[in-house]
Amino acid sequence: MLFQVDAHAAEPIFEQIVFQVKGGVAQGELAAGDRLPSVRDLARRLSVNPNTVIKAYDTLHREGVIVRRQGAGCFVSDAPSGLADAERARQLDQLVERTVTEAFHLGFGAGEIREAVDRHVKSVRFPGKNPGKNPHKNPGKNKNANKKRSSA
Amino acid sequence: MLFQVDAHAAEPIFEQIVFQVKGGVAQGELAAGDRLPSVRDLARRLSVNPNTVIKAYDTLHREGVIVRRQGAGCFVSDAPSGLADAERARQLDQLVERTVTEAFHLGFGAGEIREAVDRHVKSVRFPGKNPGKNPHKNPGKNKNANKKRSSA
DNA sequence: TCAACTGTTCTGTTTGATATAGAACAGTTA
DNA sequence: TAACTGTTCTATATCAAACAGAACAGTTGA
Known part of the structure; x- marks a missing residue:
């Protein structure tokens, strides 16, 4: 998944990250269990301070969108x-x-x-609906999403 | 129209005022030509700094929701x-x-x-639709909205 | 005319959120 | 064990929000 932020936008950087993750999940681009980029990796890619990414991940964790495993990474949650x-x-x-x-x-x-x-509403992948008709997520593309260290 | 703000809310006070005016117009509680409370009056009523009300009215003016007439007051606009x-x-x-x-x-x-x-959508008073079936706006209540100095 | 209201525009100050920088500690994985 | 993960600090700079207070300018109605 491709992340990008605009440092000059009215919306804070950490909120832009939060919404991109939420959007990715809603669109089916990110599925439950998928691993997010590491804090340091995403910070480097976005030319942003690691603390800013941490703040975004904090928010996503507080809202139940992701789970965090120390030493392992952050993963998309499947809990409601x-x-x-x-x-x-x-x-x-x-x-x-x-x-x-x-x-x-x-x-x-x-x-x-x-x-x-x-x-x-039609572009959103609601749970248990329309299995496999979403334009995103090339079949097989995520075969090692839980194995490699990082992905786009 | 009744205004109220929460100083401890995450949303800035001036934005709360902005949205309440927008909501009032959308619900038909405020009609084109109606006069808003004066800056000082509303500030006093909300226990808020006049500059905060000015900032809200600035925003509403910039977005075309109200028009301002120096010395006279701020009025709901009818322009799109x-x-x-x-x-x-x-x-x-x-x-x-x-x-x-x-x-x-x-x-x-x-x-x-x-x-x-x-x-x-059904609670909104779209222009040229459903004339007079809105629960708000007691008929005759606004007969002197442009004459008195201030109103609720 | 004039008092009392209206909006407008300043100059400050305080507070909190945002984002940065840098360091250190702790768990996971191969 | 090395190299990655998340986690937790401290400290700093910047900016928006809100406050306080003052002054100026236009409108209204008695």
């Missing part, structure tokens, strides 16, 4: 959210309210908003 | 976004990608995401 249902519902509501409100002020109508959501 | 179509599309895409990805990691499926979007 872990939050209480009420909290999950609250967060979804807040996310969607935000997006719909902003879309409204961008001048989009109900139909256009629903279309955009549909488009993105 | 003003951004180029390509930029509007780009921003919508980014918003929706973000929300769908986060919803995925919260453990929600395609159906639940679409439902949440539907629910919020």
Whole structure:
């Protein structure tokens, strides 16, 4: 998986990393058990301080997206959210309210908003759905994802 | 309209104000031409520095949500976004990608995401749609919104 | 006209988050 | 055991957010 960050963007670097990992998992580019680049490796590749990568991985770990094994590396988790249902519902509501409100002020109508959501929902690899029809993840490409030290 | 902010929230105070105004407009609680509270009044009510309110109003003005008339006040604008179509599309895409990805990691499926979007889309007062069926905005409540100095 | 409101624009200061640099310690793997 | 992993410190620089206070300028209505 290819990482890239923009040091001049409004979004903090560590959050850019967090979202790229989340996006990779959602798109099926990263699967449960896959190993992330090591802290030092990713920091070198992005020309960024290792502490910044650590902060990103901390966030991903806190949200249950990855698990960390000292000495071994960080791996994509397969466990679900872990939050209480009420909290999950609250967060979804807040996310969607935000997006719909902003879309409204961008001048989009109900139909256009629903279309955009549909488009993105279809690109996501939900668990137990559409096995093997995702454009990413060349079959066999990840055969040694847990063996080698690092991958793209 | 009722404003409230949380000084301890992760979101900056000025952004909370911005979103509440945007939400008010989207929900039909604020209509084009309505006057916002004055900078000093809102600052006093929220126990917040006037400069913070100014920053919020600056943002709303920059995004075309309000217009400002020195000595008179700030008013809800009726002009559309003003951004180029390509930029509007780009921003919508980014918003929706973000929300769908986060919803995925919260453990929600395609159906639940679409439902949440539907629910919020229906609560929004799109221009030229559903005249007068919105639960907010008691008819006649705003009869002097442009005459009095300040309102809730 | 004038008082009382409005927005606008300064100059500061404090605080916290972001990101950097560098070092050291601890577990894993081949 | 060597070379990698994650982990945990300290310290520093920079910037955004929010605060405090003052002053200037336009609008409104009595």
